[in-house]
Amino acid sequence: MIEFLKKFFGHSGSSATAKERLRLVLMTDHLELAPELIEAMKRDLVDVISRHVEVDRDKIEVNFERQDSALAMLANIPILSVNRPNAGPTLVPVESVQSPTAANSAPPRVRKRRKRAAKKAPATGAAAPASAAAN
Amino acid sequence: MGRAIVLTSGKGGVGKTTTTANLGTALANRGARVVLVDADIGLRNLDIVLGLESRVKHHLLDVLEERASLDEALVPGKHSESLFLLAAAQSREKDEVETSKMKALILSLRERFDYVLIDCPAGIELGFRNAVAGADEAIVICTPEVAAVRDVDRVVGLLGNRFRPQLVINRLRPNLVKKGKMLSVEDVNAILRLPLLGVIADEPEIIVTTNRGEPLALRKDTPTGAAYHAIAARVAGEDVPAPMPAAAKVTILERVGTLFGGKRA
Numbered sequence: 418m419i420e421f422l423k424k425f426f427g428h429s430g431s432s433a434t435a436k437e438r439l440r441l442v443l444m445t446d447h448l449e450l451a452p453e454l455i456e457a458m459k460r461d462l463v464d465v466i467s468r469h470v471e472v473d474r475d476k477i478e479v480n481f482e483r484q485d486s487a488l489a490m491l492a493n494i495p496i497l498s499v500n501r502p503n504a505g506p507t508l509v510p511v512e513s514v515q516s517p518t519a520a521n522s523a524p525p526r527v528r529k530r531r532k533r534a535a536k537k538a539p540a541t542g543a544a545a546p547a548s549a550a551a552n
Numbered sequence: 553m554g555r556a557i558v559l560t561s562g563k564g565g566v567g568k569t570t571t572t573a574n575l576g577t578a579l580a581n582r583g584a585r586v587v588l589v590d591a592d593i594g595l596r597n598l599d600i601v602l603g604l605e606s607r608v609k610h611h612l613l614d615v616l617e618e619r620a621s622l623d624e625a626l627v628p629g630k631h632s633e634s635l636f637l638l639a640a641a642q643s644r645e646k647d648e649v650e651t652s653k654m655k656a657l658i659l660s661l662r663e664r665f666d667y668v669l670i671d672c673p674a675g676i677e678l679g680f681r682n683a684v685a686g687a688d689e690a691i692v693i694c695t696p697e698v699a700a701v702r703d704v705d706r707v708v709g710l711l712g713n714r715f716r717p718q719l720v721i722n723r724l725r726p727n728l729v730k731k732g733k734m735l736s737v738e739d740v741n742a743i744l745r746l747p748l749l750g751v752i753a754d755e756p757e758i759i760v761t762t763n764r765g766e767p768l769a770l771r772k773d774t775p776t777g778a779a780y781h782a783i784a785a786r787v788a789g790e791d792v793p794a795p796m797p798a799a800a801k802v803t804i805l806e807r808v809g810t811l812f813g814g815k816r817a
Contacts, residue, residue: 430732439698
């Protein structure tokens with residue numbers, strides 16, 4: 418019945434398809450035409466991830482893939498070592514996560530613990546490069 | 553010093569030449585001195601659309617290579633004393649034009665005319681770069697099709713901010729838009745985000761007038777002719793609304809007709 422009504426009122430055209438195809442093709446075009454944008458994204462991505470693990474900056478691969486009606490960014494980021502096994506996000510006090518300034522003014526006790534954790538890292542880390550894929 | 557405006561689109565067949573001829577005709581009709589430059593070297597077309605093909609004696613490359621003076625090469629329009637054509641060379645190729653010489657030519661035309669409209673070839677190679685070289689403004693022509701919008705998007709990216717590109721949407725079929733079977737003006741410009749000069753409907757009249765070599769802009773009494781005049785007024789800086797073709801009223805009977813076996817896009 419809904420199909421019938423749609424037909425009757427003429428809203429089942431192909432312009433929606435055209436709009437969707439255009440949107441996707443332009444996203445891909447713009448990415449292709451802006452290698453510096455991809456480089457900047459790569460840099461920022463690595464900066465964020467490096468806060469938690471050590472990654473191989475030279476071997477990072479970023480690709481874009483069309484999937485039906487969406488564009489996905491696929492990043493392959495080899496991890497060299499996990500630096501701070503004891504300073505995972507769950508151990509950091511909530512107030513220090515809220516903003517960078519709050520993190521800086523966190524109690525010294527927390528910082529000490531982080532340093533110790535970093536020293537320990539070479540023993541547990543330095544494993545063969547692992548790959549992490551993120552969508 | 554006149555204005556040099558390049559009409560471009562990236563994609564071929566969207567109506568650059570027809571728009572150049574009609575906009576030029578409408579601007580000349582307003583009393584401006586106008587020269588139309590066919591920069592599509594090797595594929596001369598603008599003379600046909602203007603009905604001037606039998607009067608072309610010299611072309612753009614003759615002038616650039618100093619085989620003919622500008623006065624010898626400029627072909628006066630049939631219907632207006634203030635409209636002139638500088639035809640493209642037919643037996644030559646696009647890469648035979650030197651960009652610096654083209655620039656100098658457009659500059660000398662700007663000294664003599666109020667408007668220098670440059671009909672750009674399709675593509676984004678040397679022919680495009682030469683056509684754009686001497687211009688200081690751009691009008692981009694787009695049809696409501698995925699491929700045309702994509703190409704205009706690319707061309708606008710190549711032009712950059714210097715040319716302050718403005719948009720003409722050509723070949724719109726308001727009835728198809730209404731039925732959701734064609735991209736609307738809003739759909740197109742949500743992506744391109746350009747100042748809209750106006751919208752031209754896909755009218756059989758345009759084909760007929762092109763067959764005859766008499767631009768539709770000569771007939772101000774027709775809706776499309778009037779639309780070209782409104783675009784010309786806007787180019788000239790007048791504050792008139794952008795022309796927008798309206799959909800014809802569809803009767804209930806026609807709707808029922810499409811419901812039972814009518815063609816669907």
